Amino acid sequence: MSGAEREIESFSEDEARAELDRLHMLIGAADIAYHQQDRPEISDAEYDALKLRYLALEGAFPELKRPDSLEDKVGAAPAEGFAKVRHAVPMLSLGNAFADEDVVDFVERAKRFFEREKDLELVFTAEPKIDGLSASLRYENGVFVKGATRGDGAVGEDITENLKTIADIPNRLKGSGWPDVIEVRGEVHMTHADFRALRERSAAEGGQEYVNPRNTAAGSLRQKDPSITAKRNLKFFAYAWGFASADPAPTQFEAVRKLADWGFVVNPLMIRTNTVEEMLARYRAIEAQRATLGYDIDGVVYKLDRLDLQRRWGFVARAPRWAIAHKFPAEQATTILNAIDIQVGRTGALTPVARLQPVTVGGVVVENATLHNEDYIKGIGSNGEQIRDGYDLRVGDTVIVQRAGDVIPQIVAVIPEKRPSGSEPYEFPHVCPACGSEAVREINEKTGKVDAVRRCTGELICPAQAVEQLKHFVARDAMDIDGFGSENVELFFSEGLLKSPADIFKLRERADAVRHALFKRREQQAAEREKATGRQRKKVLSAEERTYEGLDKLFAAIDARREPELDRFIFALGIRHVGETTAALFAKTFSTVEAFRETAEKAAHHHGDIHEVFPSINGIGDTVLRSVLDFFSNDRNVAALSDLLEEVRPKPYIVTISADSQVAGKTVVFTGSLERMTRSEAKAMAERLGAKVAGSVSANTDILVAGPGAGSKLKKAEELGLLVLDENQWLDLVAK
Numbered sequence: 001m002s003g004a005e006r007e008i009e010s011f012s013e014d015e016a017r018a019e020l021d022r023l024h025m026l027i028g029a030a031d032i033a034y035h036q037q038d039r040p041e042i043s044d045a046e047y048d049a050l051k052l053r054y055l056a057l058e059g060a061f062p063e064l065k066r067p068d069s070l071e072d073k074v075g076a077a078p079a080e081g082f083a084k085v086r087h088a089v090p091m092l093s094l095g096n097a098f099a100d101e102d103v104v105d106f107v108e109r110a111k112r113f114f115e116r117e118k119d120l121e122l123v124f125t126a127e128p129k130i131d132g133l134s135a136s137l138r139y140e141n142g143v144f145v146k147g148a149t150r151g152d153g154a155v156g157e158d159i160t161e162n163l164k165t166i167a168d169i170p171n172r173l174k175g176s177g178w179p180d181v182i183e184v185r186g187e188v189h190m191t192h193a194d195f196r197a198l199r200e201r202s203a204a205e206g207g208q209e210y211v212n213p214r215n216t217a218a219g220s221l222r223q224k225d226p227s228i229t230a231k232r233n234l235k236f237f238a239y240a241w242g243f244a245s246a247d248p249a250p251t252q253f254e255a256v257r258k259l260a261d262w263g264f265v266v267n268p269l270m271i272r273t274n275t276v277e278e279m280l281a282r283y284r285a286i287e288a289q290r291a292t293l294g295y296d297i298d299g300v301v302y303k304l305d306r307l308d309l310q311r312r313w314g315f316v317a318r319a320p321r322w323a324i325a326h327k328f329p330a331e332q333a334t335t336i337l338n339a340i341d342i343q344v345g346r347t348g349a350l351t352p353v354a355r356l357q358p359v360t361v362g363g364v365v366v367e368n369a370t371l372h373n374e375d376y377i378k379g380i381g382s383n384g385e386q387i388r389d390g391y392d393l394r395v396g397d398t399v400i401v402q403r404a405g406d407v408i409p410q411i412v413a414v415i416p417e418k419r420p421s422g423s424e425p426y427e428f429p430h431v432c433p434a435c436g437s438e439a440v441r442e443i444n445e446k447t448g449k450v451d452a453v454r455r456c457t458g459e460l461i462c463p464a465q466a467v468e469q470l471k472h473f474v475a476r477d478a479m480d481i482d483g484f485g486s487e488n489v490e491l492f493f494s495e496g497l498l499k500s501p502a503d504i505f506k507l508r509e510r511a512d513a514v515r516h517a518l519f520k521r522r523e524q525q526a527a528e529r530e531k532a533t534g535r536q537r538k539k540v541l542s543a544e545e546r547t548y549e550g551l552d553k554l555f556a557a558i559d560a561r562r563e564p565e566l567d568r569f570i571f572a573l574g575i576r577h578v579g580e581t582t583a584a585l586f587a588k589t590f591s592t593v594e595a596f597r598e599t600a601e602k603a604a605h606h607h608g609d610i611h612e613v614f615p616s617i618n619g620i621g622d623t624v625l626r627s628v629l630d631f632f633s634n635d636r637n638v639a640a641l642s643d644l645l646e647e648v649r650p651k652p653y654i655v656t657i658s659a660d661s662q663v664a665g666k667t668v669v670f671t672g673s674l675e676r677m678t679r680s681e682a683k684a685m686a687e688r689l690g691a692k693v694a695g696s697v698s699a700n701t702d703i704l705v706a707g708p709g710a711g712s713k714l715k716k717a718e719e720l721g722l723l724v725l726d727e728n729q730w731l732d733l734v735a736k
């Protein structure tokens, strides 16, 4: 008799445990099918029955309650922090080797341990040590059910939902032959390219500063809102496992191959080595590639290949005896600080950049280093602490630059003995180098502290801010004008064709001048190429060719965006502190650009409580609100926005009218073919109206929308006596 049909009272403890495992697996799989794949495999009623049975069993056998009990999933999630997860097998750390001799010692220890076996060949794998965060992913019957951080090694935090957003982590294992239960372990990390892009985006928005890919990956994983994690494009390398109901393979090397077969990304640089010389050679080879891998690594890990031998050699305290991490030295070099340049960002932030005598650090030529802000140059860190032993930075100084574990080179020390005599402390400019306006350090109203960043007060008259603002306006996340790009912004701006966003939409009227500018740039680039290569161009461009063929495309791309989505439009305005999420909140609240503008302008000139005029919006705090009002109290901004609205018509944001919609709170199922809309449109519409869309019909279903070709679902709905509508009736209903 199958467990599902038996009375709970008749179970022995072992049977109960097996039944709990079975239910846990089924419920986990149903959750994934429903939430992740939008493809429910069982009805809501069946799901509820499984869950009730699970909870009843746990109630009858409290001692069997699993650390990852589904009970914790019932009802609201804990208000703060993440739930704790006990790893079935602890997550260990690794012993370190810093010098070659340490690796020699490690291999010697292995030989001594196994010295009785005369002919035993000791094989070790060698692979990069990824500088990220380790995570443990529990798969039950091939389905990802729980993911956790390392924590203290014994207990981590449940970050399942965040891990599910990582494309490298399969929801379901591929292929076959996986153990019934396996905790796959590996490293979550962020690539240099993604880190750079995020950093630039954040700087452009005046957002937080991200220090390095590792910390950023860590922060991204601990988001309460998985949709933020999803945007960070995190990656995962699988390299080990914890608990497994069966060994994946007899050796480490083959086991990792298996992980790849089951759908994980594994590091391509892992090899097997037979001697200590081969291990050290692999270490050097990986070190040589370190700078070009595109992700941070901080050493090479060697592991004894045969799992049976690993077991025999065993563990010390919290690390295996059979593996060791051979660390890379920090990547540093000495060079000269030639100059300090100031860059002006979109929000007017003056950012100092060190121009260095070019020097190779870990295989990469470094010419620039970030200097963050004024205090940093003085030797003061962001919390007021001393950095570089308190030494300030002066032009002409000999400095030590470091790249280790960080994409952006940093100046970690000054060599004071080499400071040229007569050198002067660096004077941070108090006027903007781009427009001459005063540059000030504001006082943060909340903390009462002086802001670390000095800002240009020129706003729209500042060419540097204007150019950065225009780049932001056309960017992919904002207005998304295809093919416009930063280069074109700079070109048209310098040619006087572009001053404010409205001008972008007037470029067509000035097609000749635009063509001329593009042609001029082409000629310049060709001349530069000739100079660089010493080769002459084959022929001079004909007059016809001068009619820049990309022009029509560019104008078409601009015209295509004359009716932008309201949230993108608000984001594109580049109001300080208004990122994509905030812009969407405004769009949702105000629905039309007119309403947003009128309210904000009124509020900007309002005396007294701002919320008499401007609604308080969940998720919009004082800083954002103040920044919006600042924007709208500036006449130049208001005029620029009016001009822009002569050219573009942002689409009204479709408002959720869930509370009073006819279908709010109802569960709707679509079946058969739809003719007036696609399935995904239909689903989005229903959800906007506050309905829940399910994949299968059950007693919990309220409405079945059935198109031509509807089959078993229609039959079932009729049997259950549910409301069945055709597509037109449905549209009539939601229009009410």
Ligand code: IVH
Pocket: 092, 093, 094, 127, 128, 129, 130, 131, 132, 133, 134, 150, 187, 239, 240, 301, 320, 323, 325
């Ligand atoms: S194996 C029992 N392999 O390094 C061995 N760890 O210092 C478990 N790490 O917590 C780890 N890359 O976060 C292993 N290729 C790799 C690794 C790696 C990075 C991390 C991992 C671990 C830490 C130990």
